[in-house]
Amino acid sequence: MFYNASPRRIRVWTVWCLAVLLLLASYGPGAAVRQAQAASTGTMITDVNTDKAMYSPGQQASIYVDLKNNTGSSITNGSVTVIFKHLNQEATPSATQNYSLNNGTSTSLTFTWTTPNTNFKGYLIEVYAKNASGTIIDNMNTAIDVSSTWTKFPRYGFLSSFGNMSAATTANWTWQLKNYHINALQYYDWMWKHHVPLAGTTANPAASWNDVANRTTYRQTIQNFISSAKGYNMANMNYNLLYGALSGYGEDGSGVSSSWGLFRNTNGTNQYNVGLPSGWAASNIWFFNPANVSWQNYLIGKMQDVFTAYNFDGWHVDQIGDPGTVYTSTGGTVNLKTGFASLLNKAKTDLGKTVVFNNVGTYGLTETAGSNVDALYVETWEGSGQTTYQDLKNVIDNGSSASNGSKQTVIAAYMNYAYQNNFTDQNPGYFNPHGVLRTNAAIFASGGSHIELGDDTKMLDHEYFPNHHLILSDTLKRQLRNYYDFLVAYENLLRDGQTNSSNAIQLSGVTSSTNGSANTVWTFAKSGGGYDVLHMINLLGQSSNAYRDTDANYPAPQIKTNVPVKYYLGSGTAQSVSFASPDYENGKSFDLSFTTGSNSGGSYIQFTVPRLEYWDMVYVKKGTGTGGGNLLTNAGFETGNLNGWTEWHPSGQAAKYGIDGSDVHSGSYKLYFYDGAAYQQSVHQLKTGLANGSYTVKAWVKATAFGGAPSVCRMETSSYGGTAVYDNMTVDGTWRQYTRTVNVTNGQLDVGFYVNSPGATSMQIDDVELIRN
Template sequence: MQAENTTSLRFHLNGSDKARYSPGDTVTLPCSLEITGYNGEILQLETLLFHNEVPVSKEETVLQKNEFINPKISFVTPQKDYTGYLVKVIVKDEEGKELATDTTAIDVSSSWVKFPRYGYLCDYESSIHSEELIQQMNRYHINAIEYYDWHHLHHEPLPEGMTAENLSDWTDWAGRKISHETLSRYIAAAKEKNMVSMAYNMIYAGTDSFFKDANGNPTPPCQWQLFFKEGNPKGKGPFLFTMGDSPSGDGHLYFVNPLHPEWQNYIFAEENRALDALGFDGWHGDTIGEFGEMTGADGEPLGYTEDGTAIYLVKDTYRSFLNNAKKALGKKYLSFNPVGAQGNEQANTSHTDVLYAEFWPWDAARDGELFNTYHAILREVERSREDSKAYSFDGVGKSLTVKAYINVDSKEEFMNDAAVLLMDSVSFASGGGRLELGNGNHMLHTAYYPDDKILMSDTLQKSIVRMYDFSVAYENLLRDGQYPIENKVEINDTPTSADGKSFTIWTYPKEDSEYQILHLINLRNNDNRWVDEKGKKKEPEIQKDLKVKFYTEREISSVYLASPDFSDCESLSLSHEKGTDKNGKYITFTVPALQYWDMIYMK
C-alpha cells in the first residue's frame, strides 16, 4: 500500500521592500518558502490588508511550480495617507486548503515625521557592507537614521575645503577612519528604502583645535565659549568635557553659547556644507545635558527672554537656537536631543521636525519626578505630544522618540529580553517611539555608540520584529492624537495600578474620537525601574484569562485585542457584557493571555 503523501511547508514574510510608502505606491513583499512532499502544480497566495480590525483589501496570487522558491508578492497601497496596515498572507494548496500564514506591516505615509522610527549607524570602515546593514534595518521599518560620529570634528563636520566634487576619506576625533564611499553607499541605500539620513552633531561644541591655533594661541571662537557662572556647584572656568585620547589632540569638547550669533552663523554654514556635499537629509542635533548656570566668555548672561529676563541655563536657549537652525536648513530636516529631557519643553515648542530625548535616571521632569521609572518616561511622552500640538503639521502633537540605555553596565553576551521589551511596550503604548536599533541587527546599550558590543539573542530579534510590526500596523491607535483618560479598571484577583507600580498589571486607558483603548503592561514579577544595568530583569509570567471590568460612559459596540506577543499581531474579537454598579457603567470581557503588553481597543 502506498504511503500517504505528507506536505511540509515553511513560509516566512521577510518584511517589505521599503520602510515607508506614499499613497498609491507599489509594495513588494519578499518571501521565503520551503516545501517538500507537495505534488501540486500551483500554490495560491491570499494577501489580506487590515487597518486595525477592518479588512481593507484581498488579493490572490497563483504561483507556478517554478515560482515556489523565494516568491514575491506585490500590491498597490491604498490612497489614505498616514495610515498603518497589517498584512497577512495565507498560503493554500490547489484545493484551497490552508498550509501556512505569516504577517508583516506597512506604513503608508508621505512623510516620516508623523511616525518616526529612528535607527542609528556608527561604523564607516571601507569594508562595511552598507546595503546589507540598511536591508536589515528595513525589516524593523526604520525610516530615519542617526549617523553617529560620522564627522571629522564637531566644529568642522566635513574637513576644510572638501565638497561633493572632491570627497576623500577622513578621520574623526578618536582617529577612526571614515570612508566617504561607505557613507555615500549608506545614504543611497537608505534613500532606496524611503529612510531619511540625519547627520549627527552637537549644536554647541568644538574640539581643541578650534580654540587654539598651531602655536597654541587662543582663537576668536574663544569669545563664544561657555563658562560656569560664579557659584555654580558643578564647576569653574570654561565648560568642557573630556572625550578620550585623540591622535590629533582633539580629545576635549569645549562648549559655546548657543545664542551667540557668530557661532550660529558659523555652525549653520558648516552643517549645510556637509549635508549638501554628502546628500544627508537633515541635521540631528545633540547636547550633553544640563550643568547649571553658565555665562558667556564676557561673564554676561547667555541672552535674554522676550520680557528681558536674563538667561543663564543652556536649556533655556534651545527654542531660539532650533528655530534659527531650522530656518537656516531650509527644506532639510531638523531633529534634536535635549539630553536628560532637560529643556524638552523648549524643543517641544520649537520648529524641529520631530521630537527626541535621551533619558537618564538621575534627571527629573518638570514636575520633579525622577526619570527612573517607566511611569516617568510615559508621562514625558504624553507631555511632549501635548506641548507640541500647535507645532505639529496636523495639530495632534508630535511623537517623542525615547532613547534610554537599558543594560548600560551589562557584561552579558546578549541584551536582557525582558528589560528591552518592557521599555518598548511602555514607549509605544504611551505614543512614543524608540531609538535602540542600528548597525544592522545591533541594539544600543551605551552612550558612545562604537562601544556597543552587546547583541540581541535570536529570540529577542524575533520579538523585536513583531514589536515593530505591531507599532506600524497600529500606529493610528498608538500615536495619532490619542490622549490618556482616568477610567477605572479592575481585574479579578489581580493586583493592578494606574501608574505602573512594581509587581502589578499596569492598566493604562486612552481614547480618541472613535475608540477607547486599554493598554495592559505586565509588571507582575518586575519592578517599575527601566534601568537594568546588569541585565537581570525577569521574563514576565504569562497571565491567563484575565477578567477585566472597564468603566465607561461611552456606548461600546465591539471589543478587540491585539498584541505583539501572540497571534502574529492580528486583532481578535472579544465578547463583552455591559453592566452598572455603584461606580457607574462598565463593560466586562476576558483577556485570554498577557505576556508583556496587550492593547484592547473598544469601538
Template sequence: MRIKDVYPSKSQYRPGEKVEIIATFEVTDDLGNYTVSCTVLNFYDILYKTEKELKLHDEKVVFEFNIEKNEKEMMGFGVEVDLYRNNEKINSLSTSFDITESWKLAPRYGFLSDFFDRDKNDDKDLVQLNKYHINVVQFYDWMYRHHELLPPTNSFADPLGRNLSIDVVKQKIDYAHKFGMMAIAYGAVYGCEKEFYEEHKVWALYKNDGTVFDLINLIYIMDISKKCGWHDHIISEFLKAIKFGFDGIHMDQYGFPKEALSVTDQVKKIRKLRDEFTVLINDTREYIEKNGYKPALIFNAVNNWPIDTVASAKQDVVYIEVWPPNDTYQDLYNLITNAKKYAPDKQVILAAYMEPFSKRSNIPIEYAENATIMVMATIFASGGFHLLLGELNGILTEAYYPNYTTIDSERFIRELRDYYDFIVRYEEFLYDFNIVDNTMTYTGGINTEYVFKGTKFSPKAEKNSVWTLVKEKEGYKIIHLVNFTGVQSMKWNEGKEIRPKIINNIEATVLVAESVKGVYLASPDIDSGKPKKLDYEYVPHEHGKAIRFVIPELRVWDMVYIVCES
C-alpha cells in the same frame, strides 16, 4: 517549501504610492501544488486579498497593490501571507506597513555608526532596518570633526581615530533613500576639537573659575548665542551636510553646561542655554530653508532638559535621551506624557539605551532581552518611540553608538520584529495626536469607569502589578495592559531574570456611553499581533450599564480596542 520571510519594500509609504510586499521562500524538493496568498487588513477589516501560484523553485514573490481612499494622515496595516500545499495551509508569516503624509507622524528612529571601507557596497544593515520599519536613521559620528563636518579627503580619521570613508557615508545615504528612510546627520551644536578652540578661544564657554568647558578633554564647548561667531559657523556646517545629501540634522548637546560664561566682545556674560537652544534650532531651520532645502531637525533634550523651551521650537519631533534619575518604567511614561503637553502636535522619541546588553553588565543575555521587551512595551504603550536599533541587528547600550551590541539570536530578532510590526500595524491607536489619556481618571482608586479583576491592577507602573493605561479617540476606547507581575525591580535599565508571570482570564468591566460595535484584543506577544474578537455582554453599573469581557491571556503587553458608534 516554507515561507522564509515577509516584509515591505519600504519602511514607510506616502499616499498614492504603490505598496510592495516581498515574500521569500526556502525551497525544497517537496512535490505538490503550491499557492501563496496575501491578505491586507486595517485593524479587523480586510482591504485587499490576492493569491498566486508558486512554482517549485520560486524563491521570491512580490505582491504589488495600491491602498485607495486613504484619507487619514497616517494609517497602519497588517499583512498576513499564507502558504498552501494542495489547498492545505502549511505555513504563515506576518508583517505590516504604514502610509503617512510625513515621516514625522511616525518617526521610528534607528542608527548607523560604521562607515569603514569594508562597508562599501554593503546594504545588509539597511535591508534589516527596513524589516524593522525604521524610517529615520541617525548617522552617528560620520563626520571629520565636530566643527568641520565634511572631510578634506575621501578617507579620513574621525575625532576618536576611527578610519572612515565619506564615500561609504554617501552610499549609505543612498541606500536609506532606497528604502524610504530619512538620513539624519549627527551634529553637536557646540562641540569643536582643540585646534579650532585654540584659534577661537573667545567663542568658547567657560566655567566660573575661568577654565573652559569640555567633554573628556577632547571636545570643547562653544558659545551658541547669536552674538558669537560660532552660531553662524555651526549653522553653515549643518547646511553643508544637507547639501552633501542628508535630509536633516540631529542637533546634539551634552546636558551641560546649563549656565556658563562667555567672553564675546571682551565682555563676560552669563549664558543660560535653555533659552539659546531654541534660538539656534529656529535659526538653523530658517537659514537652511532660505537656501532652498526643507531639513528634518531633531534636538536632543538630554534627560528632559530643557524640554519646556525646546519642545515648541521649530524641530520636527521631541527627542529625549534618558538618564538617571529617570530610572523607572513610570519615569518613561512621565517623560512621554509631559513632552506631549508641551508639544501636542509632535511625536516623542526616547533614547533609552539598554545597558544590560553591554559586556560590562556581565549578565546572561536572556536578562537583557527580558529588560528590553519590558522597556519597549512601556514606551510604545505610553505613545512614544524608542531609539534602540541600528546597524545589522545592533542594540544601543550607551551614548557612544559604535559600542553597540550585535544580536545573534534569531528568536529574539523575531520578537523585536513582532513589536515593530505591531506599532506600525496599530499606529492609529498608539500615535494619533487626538488620543486622550484617561489613565489616572478612569480606573483605580475612586475611579470606577474601568474595573479589572483577576490579579493586582494599577494605573501606575508598580511592582508585582498589571499596569492599566486607559485612552480614547473618536470612535474608540483603548486599553493597554503592561504586565509587571512577578517583576522584582521597576528600574527599566536593569536586567530581568524572568519575564512577567502570565495572567489568564482578566475580567474587564467598562462603562461606555456610546453603543458598542465590537471589542478586539491584539498583542505583539501573541500570534504575531493579529486581532482577536472578544465576546462581551452588557451588565448593570452604578452609572447605567457597562460592557464586560474577558481578556484570555496577558504575557507582557496587551491592547484592547473597543469600537464605538461615532
C-alpha cells in the same frame, strides 16, 4: 548623547573597535540581500517583508514572501494569500498566488499593492500559506506605513560605523533595518570635527578622515549608506553637537572665537569643557553659547557645507545635558534652554532641513518642543528622574503636552547598561529579551518610539553608539520584528492624537496597578479617533519597575490566559471590542464578545482577553447611541454549547454541527458544520424586544471545501416580517469577517448561518455580533 552618561557628570570610556562584516561582496542589493535576513519560523513561510520602510499615499508596494517547504512532503498547487487590513477591517481585496515545492526546497513570491491614497495610515499585512486542499499551514505578517513624512510616525535607527565597506554591505545593513520599518537613520559621529564637520571642501570632500575617536571614516561608505537608505524611503540625519568645538579651535584657522563661549566664571577665563579619552583626536570639547549670533551663523554655515557635499535629509542635534549655571565671556548668565530654541529655529529656517534635538534627561524639553524642531528626542537617565516605566510614559506625555500634540517623541534608553560591562565587542553577550520587550511595550503603548536598532542589526546598550558589547539573539530579532510590525499596523491607535483617559480598568484575579508598580499588570487607557484604547503590560513576577533592566536579570513574564476585564466607559457606548498583541498570533486583531452593565462607578463593559504575555492592547469602538454592546447571547460559543442558539437540519438527517476549541477565531470555542457526506445545517438566534432602528451584524466565518463547493453557504439576517438578507461566504479556508446593516421595524431580528453541502465542506463560525447603531 555623546559624551556623558548623566547630566553634570562626564563619563570616560575605552575606545571600542567594530569588526566590519563585508557581507555579500559579490552580490547586488536584491534577492540576496533580502534572504540574508530570512529566518525560518514555521513549516512554510521563512520571511515576509516589503521593499520600503514606508510609502507615500498611492505608491506601489512590493511584498516579498519567502517560502521553504518544511512540511515533510511535496506540495503541488498550494497557495499564498495576502490580506491587507487597517485595524480589524480589510482595506482592499486580498491577493493570492500559487506555488509548488518539493520538501526541503525554497522559492520566493512577490506581491504588489497600490497603497491607499489616505495619508498617515498603518496597515497589517497578513500572509497565509495553504496546501493543495486549501488548509492553512503557516502564517506570518508584516506591516505598511503609508505616510508622506517620517516624523509623523518616527521609527529612528542609527549608523555608527563607516569603515571601508562595499555597496552590497551598506545595502544589506539598511535593508535589514528597513525590515523593522526603520524610517530614519542617525549617522552618529560620522563627521570630522564638531566645529568643522566636513572634511575637505564642498567641491572636493575628503575621501577619508578620522573621526573624534580616531576611527577612519570613508566618504564612499557614507554616500552608499545615504543612497541605499533613500531607496528604501529612509531619511538620513547627520549628527553633530549644537555647541561644541574640539581642542585647538582657536589655532586651526576655523575662525571660531572664544568670545562666543560658555564659561564657568564671570570673567571669561574658565570656558566650559569636557575631557575626551586618551588616544582620541582631541583632548577636550569646548562649549559655546547657542544664543550667540556669531556662533549660530558660524555653525549653521558649516552645517550648510555638509548638506552641500552630502545628500543628508536633516540634522540630528545633540547636547550633553544640564551643565548648571554658565556665563557669557562678558559675565552674563546664559539661559541655555531658550538659547537651544533660538539656534534650532534659525537652523530650521536657514537650512530648510528636518531638525531633531536631543533633550538629554528632558533638559530644555518645554522650550525646544515649542520651537520649529520636527520631532522630539529624549535620552533618558536615572540622574534626571527617568527610572521607571511610568517615568518613560511621563516623558512622552510631557512632550506631547509641550508641543500641543503636534510632535512625536523618540526615547533613547539604553538597555542592560551595567551588564554590558561584562563583555566586549569581540566577545559579546546577549540582551535579556524580557527587559527589552517590556520597555518597548511601555514606550510604544505610551505613544512613543525607541531608538535602539542599527549597525548590521545591533542594539544600543550604551550612549557611545559604536559600543556593541551585547547583541540580539535570533529569537529576540524575530520578536522585535513583531513589535515593530505592531507599531506600524496600529500607529493610528498608538500615537495619532490619543490622550490619556481616567476610565477605570479592572482585571479579575490578577494584581494590577495604574502606575507600573513591580509585580503587577500595569493598565492605562487612552482615547481618540472614536476609540478607547486599553493597554495591559505584564510586570508580574518582576521585583523592579526600573525600565533599564540594567543587570539583565528580569524574568520571563508569568503568562495569563482568559483574563476577565471590566472597563468603565466614562461616556458613550461600546460598539465593538477588539484585541491585539505583538505577542499573540503575529499581531492580528480579534473581535471580542462583551456584555454591558452599570453600577455606582458608571456604565461598563466586560470581556475576556485570551492571553497576556508582555503586552496586550484592547481597542473599543465608541458610539453615542443607546444600543450598548453585543446583544447576542453566547456570541462566541464560549459556553461550549449552543446556549442561546437554535439549530436546524432536515428531517431524516442527523445534526452535522459541533463546538470545539480547534482553529478558533478567538477565545476557547467556535461552532462548526461538517460531514463527509451531503448535508444541510443551520443555526440561528432570534432576538426580541429590540428598539426599532439600524443594527449591524458581524460574524467571523471560515468556509472550506475539501471536496466540491457547497451550493449554499451564507449568513442570514431577517427582521421580523421582512425579507431575509443573505451574505454568501467566500469558500477559501480563510477566516473572514462579514458585516451586514439591517433595519429593525417590529422589534425582532433573526441572525443565522446555513450551508447546503455536497459533502466534505466545513463552515466554522465565531465571534458573532449584533450592535445597535
